[in-house]
Amino acid sequence: MIDTEPHLAEMLENRKGRRSLPPYIPQEDGAIRDLLITFFADKLPGAAISGVSRMGGGASKEQFVFTLTQTSGQADRFVLRMDPLEAITETSRKREFEVLEAFEGIVPVPRPAWMDADGSIFPRPAMIMEMVRGTTKPSDIDLSVTGIGTVLGGRLRKLIRPQYLEMLAKIHNFDWANANLPSFAAPLADPKQATRWLINFWKELLNQDVVAYEPIIRLATQYLEANIPDCDKVAFVHGDFRTGNYLFDEHTGNITAILDWEMSYIGDYHADFAWLLAPVFGTKINGVFRASDIFEGEEDFITSYEAVSGNVIDRNKLHYFKIFNYWKSYILVSVLGMRAANAQHNHQDVLLTFLAATGPMHLAELANLLSMGEVQ
Amino acid sequence: MNPSVPDRLTSAIRALNFVVLPALPSDASLAREQTQLVIGHLQITLAQYASAPDFETQEADDFRDLLTSVIQLAKGGSVTAAATSEAEKLLAESLKQSALQQTASLQKGLDGLLVALLVDGNEESYSHIRQIVIEQATHRADVDRRWFSLMGFDPEIREIMNA
Numbered sequence: 001m002i003d004t005e006p007h008l009a010e011m012l013e014n015r016k017g018r019r020s021l022p023p024y025i026p027q028e029d030g031a032i033r034d035l036l037i038t039f040f041a042d043k044l045p046g047a048a049i050s051g052v053s054r055m056g057g058g059a060s061k062e063q064f065v066f067t068l069t070q071t072s073g074q075a076d077r078f079v080l081r082m083d084p085l086e087a088i089t090e091t092s093r094k095r096e097f098e099v100l101e102a103f104e105g106i107v108p109v110p111r112p113a114w115m116d117a118d119g120s121i122f123p124r125p126a127m128i129m130e131m132v133r134g135t136t137k138p139s140d141i142d143l144s145v146t147g148i149g150t151v152l153g154g155r156l157r158k159l160i161r162p163q164y165l166e167m168l169a170k171i172h173n174f175d176w177a178n179a180n181l182p183s184f185a186a187p188l189a190d191p192k193q194a195t196r197w198l199i200n201f202w203k204e205l206l207n208q209d210v211v212a213y214e215p216i217i218r219l220a221t222q223y224l225e226a227n228i229p230d231c232d233k234v235a236f237v238h239g240d241f242r243t244g245n246y247l248f249d250e251h252t253g254n255i256t257a258i259l260d261w262e263m264s265y266i267g268d269y270h271a272d273f274a275w276l277l278a279p280v281f282g283t284k285i286n287g288v289f290r291a292s293d294i295f296e297g298e299e300d301f302i303t304s305y306e307a308v309s310g311n312v313i314d315r316n317k318l319h320y321f322k323i324f325n326y327w328k329s330y331i332l333v334s335v336l337g338m339r340a341a342n343a344q345h346n347h348q349d350v351l352l353t354f355l356a357a358t359g360p361m362h363l364a365e366l367a368n369l370l371s372m373g374e375v376q
Numbered sequence: 377m378n379p380s381v382p383d384r385l386t387s388a389i390r391a392l393n394f395v396v397l398p399a400l401p402s403d404a405s406l407a408r409e410q411t412q413l414v415i416g417h418l419q420i421t422l423a424q425y426a427s428a429p430d431f432e433t434q435e436a437d438d439f440r441d442l443l444t445s446v447i448q449l450a451k452g453g454s455v456t457a458a459a460t461s462e463a464e465k466l467l468a469e470s471l472k473q474s475a476l477q478q479t480a481s482l483q484k485g486l487d488g489l490l491v492a493l494l495v496d497g498n499e500e501s502y503s504h505i506r507q508i509v510i511e512q513a514t515h516r517a518d519v520d521r522r523w524f525s526l527m528g529f530d531p532e533i534r535e536i537m538n539a
Contacts, residue, residue, distance in 0.1 A: 280529065
């Protein structure tokens with residue numbers, strides 16, 4: 001097994017066995033209803049399942065919303081989140097469940113309720129969490145792919161900005177050492193272990209799923225391995241923190257839930273900064289670029305974040321993690337995504353082949369950053 | 377008259393837009409989203425259809441030029457020498473392949489050389505090769521971003537193209 005977090009190393013080994021499986025047939029609502037009835041038969045005897053329907057949005061998991069009515073008459077809406085055979089990411093429902101539990105009361109998250117970690121009832125590992133009200137984008141803005149280039153607009157931008165910063169700071173300052181996160185491991189053996197584990201994890205995915213040998217990706221891999229920075233503060237990292245990955249109330253502008261924790265880990269928080277500053281997740285309107293449609297350029301974000309969090313952003317590390325994040329982004333969309341679509345192992349191949357066309361944007365950024373030489 | 381590929385794509389787009397999409401329930405969010413994506417894919421495929429062969433040929437030619445240069449510059453020990461031989465073989469074989477296959481073979485040859493150079497390559501040679509790989513990646517990324525600009529998620533390239 002590769003040298004990365006033990007739970008993730010095991011997960012990467014297990015995925016090899018799924019590679020040769022036949023095409024995945026997306027689950028129908030009726031089949032999911034039957035599976036939910038079986039799942040709750042011993043957990044909540046007499047409970048009824050209704051209103052099962054597929055959810056849109058997202059690019060990794062199969063998601064269904066349903067109503068669970070208990071014998072007391074209490075009816076609640078829940079979300080079933082289930083792995084496809086292969087996807088744009090390779091993540092663990094067990095870790096996602098643990099992290100949602102750990103962050104309850106710290107930042108708004110959907111409450112995790114039940115889990116089928118090894119897919120004993122559902123066809124694949126699955127978790128069930130409460131349905132949270134809110135939207136990822138304003139209703140009057142039409143975009144085909146959730147989260148990419150989401151435009152919040154002036155009013156919401158002003159309302160969301162302080163919450164966004166405060167929640168990111170709370171995540172990075174989270175006391176992970178005293179949290180119940182049994183599937184996570186802290187990289188404390190040496191100062192480079194945190195990022196070495198990270199690089200090894202993504203490199204293994206790249207090697208397993210390689211669909212094309214882009215020379216610039218090889219150069220980026222070599223650069224990342226040769227220049228691993230020390231991690232001065234081992235922090236909790238969300239892994240996909242950006243506009244599009246939180247729900248908000250369109251009228252009040254209040255963030256109602258931080259979503260998509262599946263790529264979270266314990267490591268160097270600079271990875272989150274490079275991610276949320278990426279042009280692909282920002283907007284450019286009338287010549288003004290806004291990261292996550294909130295921050296007018298990098299310095300605007302850095303000074304605001306440092307003031308709110310008390311954490312320092314090291315520009316040299318930011319440079320390194322920008323390279324890491326474009327490399328990771330390319331692996332996500334153009335390697336894992338294309339492999340899953342080519343193998344017909346996903347429920348939304350048509351989205352994966354659409355997203356894969358963002359690959360050249362990541363390669364352009366990589367070429368630009370690598371041309372700057374070593375850490376600036 | 378036989379229906380051409382553009383004829384067939386155009387009729388498929390119309391059917392999805394005016395028959396299938398309106399018939400989908402408003403709460404069938406994933407089905408609606410996927411239908412819109414299919415329409416988008418087909419519209420872009422239609423727009424690219426005529427120039428696709430030239431695009432693929434140009435891509436293969438660019439990687440052939442790069443691999444030829446890298447082979448000439450590669451200096452090092454036995455691992456580099458073996459990777460150079462393998463790359464030369466792939467370069468020769470690629471001439472019999474389709475454009476997409478050529479690109480795949482040439483990229484594989486380049487990858488083998490980049491890996492080998494780090495093992496026992498001459499430092500100056502690696503540095504020079506690194507530079508031309510970055511230059512070529514910049515060029516290819518620009519071409520590819522223009523090619524996919526119709527997808528609509530790259531505002532910067534659209535700005536450059538409109539300037």
